[in-house]
Amino acid sequence: MPAANSSILNHMAQYSPTHFNASFAALADATRRGVLDQLARGDASITDLADKFEMTLTGMKKHVGVLELAGLVTTEKVGRVRTCRIGPCRLEEEMEWVARYRQVWDARFEALDGVIDELKRQEKARGRKKRK
Amino acid sequence: MVARKESESQRTTVQKKSEREVVVTRTFDAPARLVFEAWSKPELFKKWWVPRSMGMTLRSCELDVRVGGKYRLVFGEDPANAMAFFGEYLEVVPNKRIVWTNEESGDAGSVTTVTFEERDGKTLLVMSELYPTKEALDAAGTGAQDATHETFGQLDELLAELSAR
Numbered sequence: 001m002p003a004a005n006s007s008i009l010n011h012m013a014q015y016s017p018t019h020f021n022a023s024f025a026a027l028a029d030a031t032r033r034g035v036l037d038q039l040a041r042g043d044a045s046i047t048d049l050a051d052k053f054e055m056t057l058t059g060m061k062k063h064v065g066v067l068e069l070a071g072l073v074t075t076e077k078v079g080r081v082r083t084c085r086i087g088p089c090r091l092e093e094e095m096e097w098v099a100r101y102r103q104v105w106d107a108r109f110e111a112l113d114g115v116i117d118e119l120k121r122q123e124k125a126r127g128r129k130k131r132k
Numbered sequence: 133m134v135a136r137k138e139s140e141s142q143r144t145t146v147q148k149k150s151e152r153e154v155v156v157t158r159t160f161d162a163p164a165r166l167v168f169e170a171w172s173k174p175e176l177f178k179k180w181w182v183p184r185s186m187g188m189t190l191r192s193c194e195l196d197v198r199v200g201g202k203y204r205l206v207f208g209e210d211p212a213n214a215m216a217f218f219g220e221y222l223e224v225v226p227n228k229r230i231v232w233t234n235e236e237s238g239d240a241g242s243v244t245t246v247t248f249e250e251r252d253g254k255t256l257l258v259m260s261e262l263y264p265t266k267e268a269l270d271a272a273g274t275g276a277q278d279a280t281h282e283t284f285g286q287l288d289e290l291l292a293e294l295s296a297r
Contacts, residue, residue, distance in 0.1 A: 106144045109158045111180035115170045116162045123166070 026070035031055070032063050036072060036086070043085040046075075151266040156259045164250040167257060168227045171246065172197040182207070198224050203232065240268035 026032055031053055038044060038052060050060035064084055067073035074087040144158045160167050170176045178193040191206040191214060201221045208214035216236060223231035228248055234241045242263045249256045 102144050102146045105146065105156050105158070107183045108180060109144055109160075111183040112167075112170055113160065115176050115180045116160055116166050119166045119169060119176075120162055 023070040023072060026066050026072055029063070029066075032067055035060075035063060035067060035084075039073060039084055039086050043083050045081045045083050047081070049084065149260070152263045152268075154261045158257050160255045160257060161253075162255060163253055164227045164248040164255045167248050167255045168230075171230060172224075181205075197221055197230065237268075240264065242268070 027036075034053060035049055038049065044052075046057060046060050046064060049064070050057050053060065064073060064075060068075060068087065071087045073084050075082050075084045077083075144156060147155045147157075149155050170180065172195065174193045174195045177195060178190050181193075182188050182190045188207050189209055191208055191211075193205050195201075195203045197203075199221060201224075202218065203221070204216060204218040206214050206216045217234065219233040219235040219241070221230065221232045222243070223229060223245075227250075229246065231243065231245045233243055240263070242261045244259065244261050246257065246259045249258070
């Protein structure tokens with residue numbers, strides 16, 4: 001009973017699911033969301049970010065590493081400074097992927113609600129003689 | 133337009149459990165036996181599986197919902213562009229659980245498990261689609277019709293029609 005599943009899975013192929021999970025994990029953390037906000041306003045070095053978010057260089061490196069793995073951030077080392085910028089991962093597409101998947105099932109399930117309501121009505125109409 | 137209480141619990145959730153598995157949940161305001169009935173009787177199943185908003189036409193729908201039974205769904209405007217989806221029921225526990233294979237894509241086919249859990253007259257439905265490999269999941273459905281052309285106007289119409297009966 002796969003029909004729409006297949007079409008849905010088309011999107012999975014486009015928006016690789018592994019990648020997708022990585023982005024969500026990356027965004028589960030408030031600091032990392034803050035870092036993304038910050039980088040959306042302009043590139044920054046790890047040191048800048050560590051200062052801004054009042055944490056150690058090591059701590060910030062870890063956060064940036066997670067964001068980098070998810071494709072949300074890219075970094076480039078020039079001399080002793082590692083500069084971070086917003087990465088190639090287009091988050092909107094990923095949000096869209098889940099939204100579409102949900103949309104299909106929502107549509108189906110709303111229609112199913114209609115069918116079930118009808119069954120409930122029929123059952124009620126058949127009255128009390130039914131086993132309760 | 134049907135006014136439906138959109139309580140949190142009634143919303144559809146979609147979650148990727150792993151790179152091989154997608155899980156969808158939804159709560160229905162009815163006992164499990166009715167939800168199960170709507171999944172296991174072809175004449176009911178075809179009323180909701182392909183809402184018009186999906187832009188697909190269901191040409192035929194045969195479900196033999198028992199262990200070892202087969203199903204076959206055929207889509208398409210005419211026989212020339214018909215697409216068939218078929219498989220076998222591996223487990224059927226009335227009012228509780230249905231498991232089936234999806235065989236139209238050969239070895240890459242997924243196994244779908246639907247469970248119905250009744251609580252206080254409502255039913256929590258959990259549907260899982262498990263692929264044999266990550267690659268199978270990634271590749272699934274290539275070339276199938278794009279389901280994104282949702283027209284919610286049409287859906288509203290369908291629901292109004294269903295509820296007016």
